[in-house]
Amino acid sequence: MSEKLLQLASFGIRRTGSAGEERTRDWISAALESAGYRIRSTAFSANTLVYPEVKIGLGSETCEGFLQWMPPVALPAPLEGGVHLSLPGDARPGDCVVRAMPGPFSAYWTDALEAEVKAAAHRGAAAYLMCTETPSGSIFAYNRSIRLPDLPIPVVLYARRDHDLILAAAVQKHETRLSLSATRTAVSGVSLIGARPGKGAGLVISTPMTGWFGSVAERAPGIILARQLAEAYAEASFPVWIVASSGHEIGHLGMQQILGELAPLPEEVGLWIHLGASLGATAQDEDYLLKSLHFRMATPGIAALVDEAFGPMGLSPLDPSQMRNGETGDVLSAGYKDVLGLTGVAATFHTPVDDGAAVNTGRLEQYERALRGVIDHRFGQA
Secondary structure (H helix, E strand, C coil): CHHHHHHHHCCCCCCCCCHHHHHHHHHHHHHHHHCCCEEEEEEEEEEEECCCEEEEEECCEEEEEEECCCCCCCCCCCEEEEEEEECHHHCCCCCEEECCCCECCCCECCHHHHHHHHHHHHCCCCEEEEEECCCCCCCCCCECCCCCCCCCCCEEEEEHHHHHHHHHHHHCCCEEEEEEECCEEEEEEEEEEEEECCCCCEEEEEEECCCCCCCHHHHHHHHHHHHHHHHHCCCCCCCEEEEEECCHHHCCHHHHHHHHHCCCCHHHEEEEEEECCCCCCCCCCCCCCCCCEEEEEECHHHHHHHHHHHHHHCCEEECHHHHCCCHHHHHHHCCCCCEEEEEEECCCCCCCCCCCCCCCHHHHHHHHHHHHHHHHHHCCCC
């Protein structure tokens, strides 16, 4: 597993439509083909951003920022002077508004944040600046569907280490130089499904390929486990499908397309396993105040089996309603009956410093053993 982790880490930024996504997809596809799976793919077009550059200048200090996707089509020209920072309740038209409290450490952009940005735009703000509070102290990006309307003004995310400086400048209404550089471009997100024939209801294993920045500890564990299980069940008597989806961070576009075009029908599936974020990402738990968190969700028909297999691992149980935000929710909404969803969060989640160091390969081996136990019992292989 360690070698596979290093290979996936070497692919670089893994956002939708990137070279990193393409390398990841080719790596998965080659392994599936070698194991005898028939590969089919489907693509969607997304009008998204070339990697943006954001700098917040305050006197002699310059802070790095990141644009929350998607900003307005027309970004303002670099604001080299004469634009003031201010707090939301004290802002004048043309100010750059600074959120006083850090934003939530949550995978998904929230309705409350959307309302705050719209209110600031309605009052004439030029931009909305927000600290992202993460255990690693780094910049954090939120998942937000690009099918939603563009944000009305640029939302600039910045790291916790810069918050005191920027907040003090907003209190004192200091001038800032806010330089934004981002170009829209059309990219293709390509998802794949590998299939092996068999008799009766089959097994689906799915995992996303894309995420913010390198997303190594976030995405690599699910990808590695999907490959390991694909190879382990390549000669199974029952059908097996392996799904690797694109577009996770911008609205699950690939998973939704797979479900609509290439996935087997619900009545053809005896078990769907979705491998979500940060599985086995426990290796840095002593480095940060917030420890990694890991969860399991099983629909009623397989709940007892999953509890027995995963009980020793100490994963926190969730009910199906708590998994609606992720791709597991897409699978449930599509009508699949017996679904197991696994997910987690680590300190480097959704940050530029997710280089894979958080992954505990021994923990991943525990996941694989538990998953194989569930599969073997479900399909009578034990």
